[in-house]
Amino acid sequence: xxxxxxxxxxxxxxxxxxxxxxxxxxxxxxxxxxxxxxxxxxxxxxxxxxxxxxxxxxxxxxxxxxxxxxxxxxxxxxxxxxxxxxxxxxxxxxxxxxxxxxxxxxxxxxxxxxxxxxxxxxxxxxxxxxxxxxxxxxxxxxxxxxxxxxxxxxxxxxx
Numbered sequence: 001x002x003x004x005x006x007x008x009x010x011x012x013x014x015x016x017x018x019x020x021x022x023x024x025x026x027x028x029x030x031x032x033x034x035x036x037x038x039x040x041x042x043x044x045x046x047x048x049x050x051x052x053x054x055x056x057x058x059x060x061x062x063x064x065x066x067x068x069x070x071x072x073x074x075x076x077x078x079x080x081x082x083x084x085x086x087x088x089x090x091x092x093x094x095x096x097x098x099x100x101x102x103x104x105x106x107x108x109x110x111x112x113x114x115x116x117x118x119x120x121x122x123x124x125x126x127x128x129x130x131x132x133x134x135x136x137x138x139x140x141x142x143x144x145x146x147x148x149x150x151x152x153x154x155x156x157x158x159x
Contacts (some may be wrong), residue, residue, distance in 0.1 A: 012043075032140055041073070050134070053129065055128040057127075068142065072139050073102050073135055084120060098138075
């Protein structure tokens with residue numbers, strides 16, 4: 001795709017975790033605290049409908065004890081939530097996505113969700129790739145034991 005043809009790539013940090021971050025026991029049953037242990041919805045405008053996603057744990061030290069689960073959604077409310085963020089008076093109102101709108105992103109079939117590309121990501125498996133269209137993604141800290149230092153979750157998406 002030519003550079004003038006539209007957005008070719010999105011790269012951003014979606015969550016920064018510190019040793020004081022607390023894990024969410026059952027993230028699909030409810031959200032964590034956005035900015036602390038839950039990124040909240042991301043990529044709703046920049047990468048909506050992109051098909052190739054790569055997530056990385058940056059700054060993870062092997063044995064640091066982080067487990068980050070990645071979620072995606074194709075709920076049309078994700079688009080409405082993004083639209084309402086520009087105009088709170090829009091007919092969409094203040095839209096929030098229920099926990100049931102999110103699903104754990106599946107790993108590549110050849111990995112069966114384990115191996116070097118796994119969800120949840122850990123310092124030992126700091127890379128995750130997903131192929132498929134999504135309206136939004138989110139990262140949730142699902143476990144933390146003896147964490148040392150901070151870690152970031154970065155995402156790159158291409159059409």
